[in-house]
Each structure stands twice: as structure tokens, then as C-alpha cells.
Amino acid sequence: MTFRIAPSILSADFAKLGEEVANVIASGADWIHFDVMDNHYVPNLTIGPLVCEAIRPYTTAPIDVHLMVKPVDRIVPDFAKAGANVITFHPEASEHVDRTLGLIRDSGCQAGLVFNPATPLNWMDHVMDKLDVVLVMSVNPGFGGQSFIPGALDKLREARAKIDAYAERSGRKILLEIDGGVKVGNIAEIARAGADTFVAGSAVFGAGKDSDPQRYNSVIGDLRGALAGV
Ligand code: DX5
Numbered sequence: 001m002t003f004r005i006a007p008s009i010l011s012a013d014f015a016k017l018g019e020e021v022a023n024v025i026a027s028g029a030d031w032i033h034f035d036v037m038d039n040h041y042v043p044n045l046t047i048g049p050l051v052c053e054a055i056r057p058y059t060t061a062p063i064d065v066h067l068m069v070k071p072v073d074r075i076v077p078d079f080a081k082a083g084a085n086v087i088t089f090h091p092e093a094s095e096h097v098d099r100t101l102g103l104i105r106d107s108g109c110q111a112g113l114v115f116n117p118a119t120p121l122n123w124m125d126h127v128m129d130k131l132d133v134v135l136v137m138s139v140n141p142g143f144g145g146q147s148f149i150p151g152a153l154d155k156l157r158e159a160r161a162k163i164d165a166y167a168e169r170s171g172r173k174i175l176l177e178i179d180g181g182v183k184v185g186n187i188a189e190i191a192r193a194g195a196d197t198f199v200a201g202s203a204v205f206g207a208g209k210d211s212d213p214q215r216y217n218s219v220i221g222d223l224r225g226a227l228a229g230v
């Protein structure tokens, strides 16, 4: 099993975002998780395609765009043009889930669905062929620094079973990502429940001293160390 660590730049220093992106990848992260909020689908407002384009030159690592916006489709090609590699969205925010997945793929990105704590996993059942990523939320979307909702572990096990059954019949592997409240102390348990890709915002960007350019090495090392025991 290959594990991916995807720091969420929601908790980074926005005044020096390019540097933060470069530092966190140099410290061993795999993906950059990019949280897009619209103050409509979720009660917060963050960053859009302009910021994605601005950070793109700072890394060759995949940019994982998590859209918490409604409607979804209008903004998808803009993110593809801005250099996104993965685009995920919440099924409740799209009128036509299958069409939105197709649009993301046609724009040249990998596509995924995001499941809120109360959203049933059966949204994925009829679109498995169009999914590259399934993202399970372990907090209600909108803010960094919230606590992990334990019920997400059972949901991960359920999602893992669906993804594995699909891989068996299709030969295609869908990634299983978790987002919200991931820390050094719970990442192993989350991996054992079936996640292979881990978003961590406050755990990563809250670490270390401001003045130390290597400050993310030790927390990312600790996250990997915890995963090594799984
Ligand atoms: C919440 C976002 C998360 C958030 C995670 O709506 O989707 O990606 O940044 O932050 P932490 O890791 O602090 O819970």
C-alpha cells in the first residue's frame, strides 16, 4: 500500500503561500490539498483559480483541488487551466453528478466525489468508472482545525470494501482520501480503516517554529512513521 500525505494549505501562511507550498513538499509531502470555499455551499470563503495558478510554479507535486462550491461546473475548466491535477466536489452541490465527473476528466484532471459526514456512500455506486478518488470527510466542511468525527472510520471501511470490489472486477484502482482532524496520533487507525491518502492541515502547518525552513520535516516524518507501523 502506498500512502500519500496531502497538507491542506488552508492552514498555511497565506502571505507567503508559494514558499509554504515549496517547503511542505521539500519536507516530504506528496500532494498539495487546495480547499475552495464559496460562502454559499459552506460558510467560509477561501481561494480560487488565480491562487492555484499563482502557486503552480512552486511545485511539480499534484495539486488536489477540493471544491466546496455550488454550482460546481462553471469553475471546473478554470481550475484545470490554473494547473489543478485532481478535482473533487460534493455530489449535493452538482445537479448532474455524472456530467460533472465527465467534465473534470475532459478538462484533463482526475475526478473525485466528496462525502460529508451525513452523505451516504451510494452516490458513488453508478459512477465508479468515472471516479479516480473518493474523499471521505471526517469533519463538516468549512474550517480547518476541527476534531476528527469517529464515525468516519466505519465509513472508510465501507468505502474501502466498495473500492476493492470494484478493483477486482475492473482492474482499476480508486484512491481513498480522508479529510479533517488527521493527526500523528490517529493517522495509523485511519489507515487501518482503509484510507490511502491523508489530508492534514493544522497538524502540518501548525508545526514547528516560523523561522525554521525545515519545520515541516519532523511532523511529516512523524505522520509517515505512524503509517509505517500499519
Ligand atoms: C475542511 C477542509 C479541510 C481542512 C482540514 O473543510 O476540507 O481540508 O483544511 O484541516 P485540518 O487538518 O486542520 O482538520
Ligand code: ZN
Binding pocket: 008, 033, 034, 035, 066, 179, 199
Ligand atoms: Zn479539504
